[in-house]
Amino acid sequence: MFKTFLLASAAALALGLPAAAETVFKSRLAGHAYLSALTLVAPPADAPRDALVSGKFTGKVRNDRPMSAPGDVGPAYGSHATGISLPLIGQPVQGMSGFAMNRADDGSVFTLTDNGFGTKANSPDALLFFHRMKPDFAAGAVERLDTVFLHDPDRKVPFRIAYEGTESRYLTGADFDPESIQYLNGEVWIGDEFGPYIIRAKADGRVVAVYPTLLDGKVLTGPDTPGIVVPAAPGKDFRVQRSGGYEGMALQPGTNRLWAMLEKPILGDDGEPEGDFLRVITFDTDKGEWTGDSFRFKLADGAAAIGDFNFIDETRALVIERDNGEGDASLACAEGAQDKSACYPLPARVKHVVLVDTSKVDAEGFIHRIGHIDLMDIDDPDGKAIPEIVAGRDLNGKFTFPFLTIEDVMRVDDTHIMVANDNNLPFSGGREIGRAANNEFILLEAGDFLNAR
Known part of the structure; x- marks a missing residue:
């Protein structure tokens, strides 16, 4: 499906070695904590009453009856029920979709909830917010210290928002x-x-500015960009794939530049992906403008997208890359199976944390890949895992992270990283068939990996 990483192959040939896969580093589970899947927060008191019940528009018609529409993972993943029904009373904290590199003064982690229920059309009653959280790996729990709702009272958003006519103008997943x-x-x-877009906001969630994306001097748009009218021609009217915007955006120490990485390959003039690589575009936060520089991140064989991107020093950074699978491969459905109620049609196979060096870029603009950790092969000799791992194989002393969307990674210290998942509530499982995935946080000892160059 995808070619082997260009730089790794070239380096291997230069050393007289076979063009093999890049170095895979071992990791050990040092801590495991989670926030329950069904964790809800109340909307702000001045938010529209519409926001008191969220998920009313996830079906074919409006549904105002709380907890009346069972969620499932969808037909591509076996239509397994998740045990949680929509709409919800309150706003779902749901899956984490990004870690900030810098922490709050109290040491808590800034983390982000995404647009709500997955699409622009089904999330007009899902408020947008970020959090400060403190994982407690000794207790196996995650404490949510604060939730901050994004709002636009100064009308900085350059298009009509869902709650346009309200005074507080809270932003939603529409x-x-x-x-x-x-x-x-x-x-x-x-x-x-x-x-x-890149959104700049105060710590209280008040929007300061919204920046469209420039690549090679031209504005990048997608099928959900305001102003794009469907039917539109992929590759001509827009180049960013649906759900292909900024899944990862790293802040470079010492420069205050954002390295914004698109989740999926952009489209060429023919409407097809331009290659098995992702664009990385840099933004100067001091000037509030794009630098004009752009780079490329090569996806590994079998990877389809990325989940997060964070620097660990001035030049090296962590990237999550993944396939579109969920669930342990030992429970994969047999080829041609009609009954998929107890198996995974698309099991997880490629779930990596990649270490890159942004100071090493080849002539084609590809950022150097140093190596990666396999999140489907984590050592757990000390039995740190909390939930039982459901699999059709012996995982004694092993731990896996078999989620569809793993979207959070950050350096904790010289020898540890932290990883978390987006559970797409109530539409993803992965840990166990028939149960919605929790918001899991894992602490990994990976000193050799973090010190690699």
Whole structure:
């Protein structure tokens, strides 16, 4: 499906070695904590009453009856029920879609909830917000310290929002799909998938500016960008794939530049993906403008998208890359199976945390890949895992992270990283058939990986 990584192959040939896959580093589970899947927050008191019940528009017709429409993972994944029904009373904290590199003064982590229920059309009653959270790996729990709702009272958003006529102008999943977050000098910078845009906001969630994307001097748009009228010609009227905007956006220490990485390959003039690589475009937060520089991240064989992107020093960074599978491969459905109630039609196979060096870029603009950790092969000799791992194989001493969307990674210290999932509530499982995935946070000891160059 995808070619082998160009730089790794070239380096291997230069050393007289076979063109093999890049180095895979071992990791050990040092902690495991989770926030329950069904975790809800109340909307702000001045939000429209419409926001008191969320998920009313996820079906074919409006549904105002709370908890009346059972969620499932969809036909491509076996239509397994998740045990949670829509609409919800309150707003779902649901899956985490990004970690900020910088922490709050109290050491808590800034993390982000995405657009709500997956699309622009079904999320007009899903408010947009970010959080401060503190995972407690000793207790196996995650404490939500604060939730901040994005709002636009100063009308900085350059298009009509869902709650346009309200005084507080809270943003919803019909306006943006926030997928990546950074915290800098008391402000948050958020990468959006719909535009794709970069959103700048105060720590209280008040929008300061919204920046359209420029690549090679031209504005990048997608099928959900306001102003794009469907039917539109992919590759001509828009180049960013649906759900292909800024899934990862890293903040570079020492420069205050954002390295915004698109989730999927952009489209060429023929409407087809331009290659098995992702564009990375840099933004100067001091000037509030794009630098004009762009780079490429090569996807590994079998990977379809990325989930998060964070620097660990001035030049090296972590990237999550993944396939579109969920569930342990030992429970994969047999070829041609009609009954998929107890198996995974598309099991998880490629779930990596990749270490890259942005100071090493080849002539074609590809960022150097140093190596990766396999999240489907984590050592757990100390039995740190909390839930029982459901699989059709012996996983004694092993731990896997078999979720569809793994969208959070950050350096914790010189030897540890933290990873978390987006559980797409109530539409994803992965850990166990028939149960919605929790918001899991894992602490991995990976000193050799973090020190690699």
